Amino acid sequence: MTGRERPIAADTPRDVSVALSGRLGAFALDVAFEARAQGVTALFGPSGSGKTSVLRAVAGLQRLDGRVRIGGETWQDGTRFVPPHRRALGYVFQEASLFPHISVSANIDYGAKRTGGVDPAARSEIVDLLGIEPLLPRAPARLSGGERQRVALARAILSRPRILLMDEPLSALGAEAKNEILPYLERLHASLSIPILYVSHDLAEVERLADGIVVLRNGRVAAAGALEPTLRAAGLRQGRGAAAVLTARVAAFDVGDALAEIDLFGQPLFVAGSSPGDVGAARRVRIEASDVSLSRQAPAPSTILNALRAEIVRVEETTAAEALVTLRPLGAPDGATILARITRRSARRFAFQPGERVFAQVKTMSLATQRAGETGAKDLGVATGPDLGYPSSP
Amino acid sequence: MDFDGEIGGAILLTLQLATVTTLLLLLVGIPLGWWLARTKSRAKEVVGTLVALPLVLPPTVLGFYLLVALGPDGLGGLFGVRTFAFTFEGLVFGSVVFSLPFAVQPIRDAFEAAGERPFEVAATLRASPLDAFLSVGLPLARPGILTGAVLGFAHTVGEFGVVLMIGGNIPGETKVLSIAIFDFVETLRWREAHILSAGMLVFAFAVILTVSVIDRRARRARAGA
Missing domain, CATH: 3.40.50.300 (P-loop containing nucleotide triphosphate hydrolases)
Structure with missing residues (x-):
C-alpha cells in the first residue's frame, strides 16, 4: 500500500x-x-x-x-x-x-x-x-x-x-x-x-x-x-417482474437432454442454457416469482421437473388479486430465498404460515442462468473459482 | 539582374517573414486556442474579442496603432532602438498581431471539438494535465493546428495595408510581395506585376485546397472514432 x-x-x-x-x-x-x-x-x-x-x-x-x-x-x-x-x-x-x-x-x-x-x-x-x-x-x-x-x-x-x-x-x-x-x-x-x-x-x-x-x-x-x-x-421485487437470484454450483450436465443439474443447497434443480464446461462452476439462477407454484403435498408427476422443498418465510398481499410468498429452500442459509406469486384466493384457501414446509414447483425452462461471480458464490458457501489476484495496487 | 533581384528578393523576404511569423503564431496560438477552448473564466469572451479585432479593423487603423506600439513610447523605447517600425522585426510583430485570429480560430475549434472527455479519460489513466495536453490534446487538435498554420502563413503572405503602414518599402528589409506588386503597377511594369500576381493566385488556390482537404480528413477521422 x-x-x-x-x-x-x-x-x-x-x-x-x-x-x-x-x-x-x-x-x-x-x-x-x-x-x-x-x-x-x-x-x-x-x-x-x-x-x-x-x-x-x-x-x-x-x-x-x-x-x-x-x-x-x-x-x-x-x-x-x-x-x-x-x-x-x-x-x-x-x-x-x-x-x-x-x-x-x-x-x-x-x-x-x-x-x-x-x-x-x-x-x-x-x-x-x-x-x-x-x-x-x-x-x-x-x-x-x-x-x-x-x-x-x-x-x-x-x-x-x-x-x-x-x-x-x-x-x-x-x-x-x-x-x-x-x-x-x-x-x-x-x-x-x-x-x-x-x-x-x-x-x-x-x-x-x-x-x-x-x-x-x-x-x-x-x-x-x-x-x-x-x-x-427497496420494493423492487414486488411488481410484475418479481424474481429471485440465487447462486449455486453446477453438479452435473446431461448432454443428451442438454440439462444441467444444479446443486441448490443440497437439492437438485434442472436448468437449461448451460454447457458441459460449467460443471463445478458457480452459476446464478434467476427464478421468476410467476414461474413458481406451491403445494402442500409432494406434487404428482407432471411436466414440471423441479419441485423444491422449502419453508414459508412470509406472505404479502401485493395487489388486489395477488400475493407474493417468500420461501427459503431447505438447506439454504437465511436470506437466500425465492419468491412465488400466487392469487390472493389461493393464499386465503391455503393460509400458509411462516415456518410451514411446502413444495415449490419451478418450471425448468424458465430458469435463466449465468456464470456467478466469485464473491456472490462465497457468500453462500459455495466453492469459488481461482482468484487471479490481479491486478494488484502499485 | 535587376528584375530577378527585385522579384526574387521580395519573394525570399516574404517567405522569411511568413515562416518566422507562422512559428510565432503557433507558439502563441496553441496555448491561446487551448485556453479559449477550455477555460471557464469570464475573461474568455473579452480575450476572444481582442484576438478577433484584426478581422474587422481597417488595416490603416491597426497599422497606426502598431506604429505607436513599435515606437519610442512602446516596444522600440523598451529595447532602446527608438522604433521597430520599418524593420523586419517590426514587420514580424505586426504580422503576428494581424494574422492571430486566422491561426487561433481553427486551433480553438479543434480543441473545442475534441471536448472534455478525452482529457477526463487521460486523467483517470493517471496523465497529469500537461501530459494529457501533449499526449492527447495536441494530436487530437493536429488538423486544426495545421489549418491554423497554413492560414496564418497565407494571410501573412497576402497582407498589404498593415505592412504599408509599419513597414514602408525598403528592399530586402520590408519590401514584401504585396508591396512589390503595388510598386510594379504604380510604375507601369505590368509584366512583373503579372508574374507575381499569377504566382499569388496559384498560391492562394493551393492554400484553400489544402485547408479543405485537412478539414475533411479530420472530420472523417473523428466520425470514425
Whole structure:
C-alpha cells in the first residue's frame, strides 16, 4: 500500500467509503454508502437520480462536498482533494472514449505506462480474458461498439487501479453487443481482486453482475446492502417482474437432454442454457416469482421437473388479486430465498404460515442462468473459482 | 539582374517573414486556442474579442496603432532602438498581431471539438494535465493546428495595408510581395506585376485546397472514432 495515511484500525484495507453532498442542477444530492473490498457494488437508480454524479465525484472528475476513502487512502475530505490523475482508479465511460489517434495496443498501454510501466504478463492475461488479441494492431475507429468497450475495460484495468468505476458501460450498446460483452464482465468480476462500482439503471444487468447494491432515488440512498435483500427492501421485487437470484454450483450436465443439474443447497434443480464446461462452476439462477407454484403435498408427476422443498418465510398481499410468498429452500442459509406469486384466493384457501414446509414447483425452462461471480458464490458457501489476484495496487 | 533581384528578393523576404511569423503564431496560438477552448473564466469572451479585432479593423487603423506600439513610447523605447517600425522585426510583430485570429480560430475549434472527455479519460489513466495536453490534446487538435498554420502563413503572405503602414518599402528589409506588386503597377511594369500576381493566385488556390482537404480528413477521422 502506498497510502499516505495509515489505515485506521477498524478499516480493512481497500474498503470503499463514500459520503457526498451538493447541489446538482435542480435537486440536492446527499449520498453516503460503503462498499466491500471486493466484488461488484451497483449504484442503481433511474436516470437523473444522481448515480453518475456520484461516480464522477469518486473519480474526482466532479466536485461535490464530502469524503471519499478507498482502502485506507483518503481521496477527498474536508481539507484535501486529490486530483483525478493522482487517484489509482480505472474508469469505464458510457461510450468507450478510446483515444482515436493511437492504436488499440497503444490505448491499453496508456495508463500502464504512467503507473510503473507495461507488465507483459499482466497485459497478456487481460488481453486473453477480454478476447481482444486480434484487435491490438487496429485503429479504434475500426472496432464495433462492444469491441471498443472491451478495450476500454482492458485499458482501465491495466492502469493498476485500486477500484474500478463503470458508468453504464453497456447502455450505449445494442442488445447484441450487450450480450457479447456481459460474459466478459462476469469473467472479470470473478478474477479481479479490487472493488467495482457499477452504475446502471438496468435491473437485469445488476442482477447478473452485482453482489451489493446502493439504490439511489432523487439524489438520496433509498436502500443499500447485499443484492437480494436490498432489492426486496427497496420494493423492487414486488411488481410484475418479481424474481429471485440465487447462486449455486453446477453438479452435473446431461448432454443428451442438454440439462444441467444444479446443486441448490443440497437439492437438485434442472436448468437449461448451460454447457458441459460449467460443471463445478458457480452459476446464478434467476427464478421468476410467476414461474413458481406451491403445494402442500409432494406434487404428482407432471411436466414440471423441479419441485423444491422449502419453508414459508412470509406472505404479502401485493395487489388486489395477488400475493407474493417468500420461501427459503431447505438447506439454504437465511436470506437466500425465492419468491412465488400466487392469487390472493389461493393464499386465503391455503393460509400458509411462516415456518410451514411446502413444495415449490419451478418450471425448468424458465430458469435463466449465468456464470456467478466469485464473491456472490462465497457468500453462500459455495466453492469459488481461482482468484487471479490481479491486478494488484502499485 | 535587376528584375530577378527585385522579384526574387521580395519573394525570399516574404517567405522569411511568413515562416518566422507562422512559428510565432503557433507558439502563441496553441496555448491561446487551448485556453479559449477550455477555460471557464469570464475573461474568455473579452480575450476572444481582442484576438478577433484584426478581422474587422481597417488595416490603416491597426497599422497606426502598431506604429505607436513599435515606437519610442512602446516596444522600440523598451529595447532602446527608438522604433521597430520599418524593420523586419517590426514587420514580424505586426504580422503576428494581424494574422492571430486566422491561426487561433481553427486551433480553438479543434480543441473545442475534441471536448472534455478525452482529457477526463487521460486523467483517470493517471496523465497529469500537461501530459494529457501533449499526449492527447495536441494530436487530437493536429488538423486544426495545421489549418491554423497554413492560414496564418497565407494571410501573412497576402497582407498589404498593415505592412504599408509599419513597414514602408525598403528592399530586402520590408519590401514584401504585396508591396512589390503595388510598386510594379504604380510604375507601369505590368509584366512583373503579372508574374507575381499569377504566382499569388496559384498560391492562394493551393492554400484553400489544402485547408479543405485537412478539414475533411479530420472530420472523417473523428466520425470514425
